[in-house]
Amino acid sequence: MKKILLVLVIILAMSSVAMAAPVTNLEKGESAVGYLYWNPNVDAFGGDFGNASASGFYVETAVSDKVIIGLETIKGDKSKTISGIKAKVDTRFTDLTIQYKLDNNIRLIAGNRNYDTDFAAAGVGSYSNSSDKFFYGVSASTSLGDKATAYAAVTHSSIATEWQIGANQNLTKNLDLNINYRYYDQDDDLTLKGIGAGLIYKF
Known part of the structure; x- marks a missing residue:
């Protein structure tokens, strides 16, 4: 039973490898497509x-002066052996988002996140789960000269x-x-925390 519980901890730790798309400045009629990579440290129930690894793609388009809609899909995976049990978890999440510009620097964010998790462990079996969570938040951005922009964002779900x-x-x-x-x-x-990077193409 102890072994099974430890494996379940891995499921919980990996079922939420998630990252929201970066804040991108878009004007009406503009779109952006991006590749993202994140390598967060995973801490679950006090254990490190x-x-x-998580990576994926996103696309956003400004449908008006105030509204940006987006789609993002990210895949994460983790393999680990605990007490002789080799387990692997694959997680994919998909975000559908809408952002509303209060002004050029502040946006309100809302969307739905779908989590899909597949788990397999030798001698234990396999498991699949899919769930949806509504989230909301706010972002702020500011120019750093002519060629750079800094931003901060926070989102919250249940x-x-x-x-x-x-x-x-x-x-x-x-x-x-x-x-x-x-x-x-x-x-x-x-908790998951760490540095990420990506490339964004605007058109």
Whole structure:
């Protein structure tokens, strides 16, 4: 039973490998597509599970002067052997979002996050789960000269709060490099934190 409980901890630790898209400045009619990577440290129930990998893509488009809609999908995975049991968890989440610009620097955020988790462990079996959570939040951004923008964002759902700070640096007219730090806290039992990076193409 102890072994099974330990494996279940891994499920909980990995079922929420999540990251929201960076804050991107878009005007009406503009769109952005981006690749994201995150390698957070996973801490569950006071235990350090090391680092996990998560990566994916997102797309956003400004449908008006005030409204931006977006779609993001991220996949994370983790393998670990505990008490002789080799377990692997694959998680994919998909966000549908809408952002409303209060002004050029402040936005309100709302959306739905779908979690899909597949788990398998030798001698224990397999498990799949899918769930949806509504989330909401706010972001703020400011220019750092002519070619860079800094931002901060926070989102909250019924199970978790996520903070993100970052910066977008123009590499070319249409291509940005994103560097960020994220902190994800789920019901005080799970935290994920670490630096992420991405590339954003605007058109």
